[in-house]
Amino acid sequence: xxxxxxHVRWLLLLxxxxxxxxxxxxxxxxxxxxxxxxxxxxxxxxxxxxYFANLLVTLNEVLIALIFACGGGVLLxxxxxxxxxxxxxxLPLASSLFAVPxxxxxxxxxxxxxxxxxxxxxxxSVYGLLPTLLGTAAGVQTIDxxxxxxxxxxxxxxRQQILRVYVxxxxxxVLAALRIGGALVIVGVVVAExxxxxxxxxxxxxxxxxxxxxxxxxxxxLLVLFLAIAFDAIVQFVERRTAGxxxxxxxxxxxxxxx
Amino acid sequence: MLRFRSIWxxxxxxILAFFALWEIAPRVGLMNERLxxxxxxxxxxxxxxxxxxxxxxxxxTTLFQTLLAFLIAVPAGAILGILIAENRFASExxxxxxxxxxxxxxxxxxxxxxxxxGIGLTQKVAFGVFSTIFIVMMTAFAAIASVKxxxxxxxxxxxxSTMQVVLRVYLPSMTPVLLxxxxxxxxxxxxxxxxxxxxxxxxxxxxxxxxxxxxxxxDQLLAAIILISGLSxxxxxxxxxxxxxxxxxxx
Numbered sequence: 302x303x304x305x306x307x308h309v310r311w312l313l314l315l316x317x318x319x320x321x322x323x324x325x326x327x328x329x330x331x332x333x334x335x336x337x338x339x340x341x342x343x344x345x346x347x348x349x350x351x352y353f354a355n356l357l358v359t360l361n362e363v364l365i366a367l368i369f370a371c372g373g374g375v376l377l378x379x380x381x382x383x384x385x386x387x388x389x390x391x392l393p394l395a396s397s398l399f400a401v402p403x404x405x406x407x408x409x410x411x412x413x414x415x416x417x418x419x420x421x422x423x424x425x426s427v428y429g430l431l432p433t434l435l436g437t438a439a440g441v442q443t444i445d446x447x448x449x450x451x452x453x454x455x456x457x458x459x460r461q462q463i464l465r466v467y468v469x470x471x472x473x474x475v476l477a478a479l480r481i482g483g484a485l486v487i488v489g490v491v492v493a494e495x496x497x498x499x500x501x502x503x504x505x506x507x508x509x510x511x512x513x514x515x516x517x518x519x520x521x522x523l524l525v526l527f528l529a530i531a532f533d534a535i536v537q538f539v540e541r542r543t544a545g546x547x548x549x550x551x552x553x554x555x556x557x558x559x560x
Numbered sequence: 561m562l563r564f565r566s567i568w569x570x571x572x573x574x575i576l577a578f579f580a581l582w583e584i585a586p587r588v589g590l591m592n593e594r595l596x597x598x599x600x601x602x603x604x605x606x607x608x609x610x611x612x613x614x615x616x617x618x619x620x621t622t623l624f625q626t627l628l629a630f631l632i633a634v635p636a637g638a639i640l641g642i643l644i645a646e647n648r649f650a651s652e653x654x655x656x657x658x659x660x661x662x663x664x665x666x667x668x669x670x671x672x673x674x675x676x677x678g679i680g681l682t683q684k685v686a687f688g689v690f691s692t693i694f695i696v697m698m699t700a701f702a703a704i705a706s707v708k709x710x711x712x713x714x715x716x717x718x719x720x721s722t723m724q725v726v727l728r729v730y731l732p733s734m735t736p737v738l739l740x741x742x743x744x745x746x747x748x749x750x751x752x753x754x755x756x757x758x759x760x761x762x763x764x765x766x767x768x769x770x771x772x773x774x775x776x777x778x779d780q781l782l783a784a785i786i787l788i789s790g791l792s793x794x795x796x797x798x799x800x801x802x803x804x805x806x807x808x809x810x811x
Contacts, residue, residue, distance in 0.1 A: 306653045309653045313657070334675055334676050386567070390570055397797065401793065402754050403751075405754060405758075409778070495667075496759060518672070
């Protein structure tokens with residue numbers, strides 16, 4: 302039987318998992334460096350109460366930051382992207398800012414807001430905001446301008462144009478932006494927790510690292526990975542669902558322009 | 561031309577208004593001066609930093625680590641990316657994997673690098689390379705895709721050698737995308753190195769920033785933030801200007 306690319310990928314994953322278990326067990330790699338896969342999963346299971354309590358802290362921060370980052374990013378992106386002047390005025394500024402390593406702002410936020418949840422939420426919101434804004438603004442430009450012209454000629458005011466034309470037409474872009482922004486918000490929260498905090502999954506990662514408890518470090522990292530992948534899968538699922546709706550919308554649009 | 565200039569002035573006005581607000585808000589008591597030192601104090605702190613001999617070893621450490629990781633990650637990522645993209649089976653196997661790895665957060669693996677390499681130079685550079693190499697590979701995929709099949713066919717049918725095809729077709733088509741790789745790689749790489757320094761280190765800009773934040777030396781902290789932002793923006797804009805010139809030259 303010929304191997305398909307998907308088979309090769311699964312085989313690679315399997316080899317990786319087997320090596321992860323076998324290499325530390327055989328003593329080829331020190332367990333401080335790489336604990337066994339089973340050991341890490343066992344650690345996750347044994348301390349499940351602690352992981353669960355800290356996961357709730359992290360999830361809460363992620364959720365609030367998501368609202369700020371994606372809400373703010375999409376809103377600003379729509380406003381900037383919909384107007385030619387704003388676009389030429391603001392987009393170069395926004396993409397210059399994109400080059401700044403935002404992680405250097407985190408110590409400032411801890412000084413301002415303390416080491417509790419607030420500094421994580423602010424940092425993750427800022428971290429996720431710019432890419433969401435740039436993505437949305439770029440998406441607004443790709444929409445069909447005939448739609449706007451038609452709406453305007455039928456007497457739609459600016460507010461109606463934005464609500465009835467721009468918003469529905471930008472749903473795919475907004476979802477794409479949400480995917481990028483959401484991933485960044487999760488990283489932002491966890492990294493902030495890793496740097497200075499007293500609770501959350503990132504805090505557990507750093508605490509176990511200072512204790513040199515590799516099994517728990519890997520267990521917590523696996524948990525964050527799972528969180529990031531699950532979020533991505535959920536947004537992809539919504540993307541697929543709305544893609545069908547978008548096509549049907551475009552279908553009637555074609556009919557209207559034909560008439 | 562006039563409109564172009566007025567946009568430019570408006571943009572300048574926004575930047576100036578931001579800095580003016582930063583100066584005035586703490587001076588008139590809208591913001592706590594301890595939490596947001598006025599811009600002039602921060603600039604004084606920046607001049608103080610640049611004038612003190614003890615600052616340069618930290619700056620040098622960070623820049624050296626960034627440069628080293630960059631010089632490893634960009635060629636390695638470009639070569640790997642091109643090799644994968646040029647082979648059909650390899651691209652079918654590895655492209656989805658690279659996309660997947662790119663989409664998962666790399667920063668959370670930082671503690672693993674500490675467990676493996678300690679907190680010295682090797683760990684910083686290894687983490688910098690790890691944060692950067694996947695974006696370079698993805699851009700290399702895009703670079704190969706930007707080479708037009710027709711151009712290749714024309715070149716080959718006129719009897720161009722492999723060397724000529726590489727130099728005359730691949731390189732000119734790919735240069736703008738590869739410049740984009742350099743630009744994005746530097747953003748990811750610099751962020752990775754600074755994060756690694758903030759997380760655990762004995763020297764470097766990231767280390768200084770972390771310490772200043774904890775000890776509430778906010779004028780120094782903000783001075784360093786301005787310096788780092790300035791460096792990043794200047795690098796980014798230089799590469800973007802180069803990209804634009806090349807686009808122009810390609811027609």
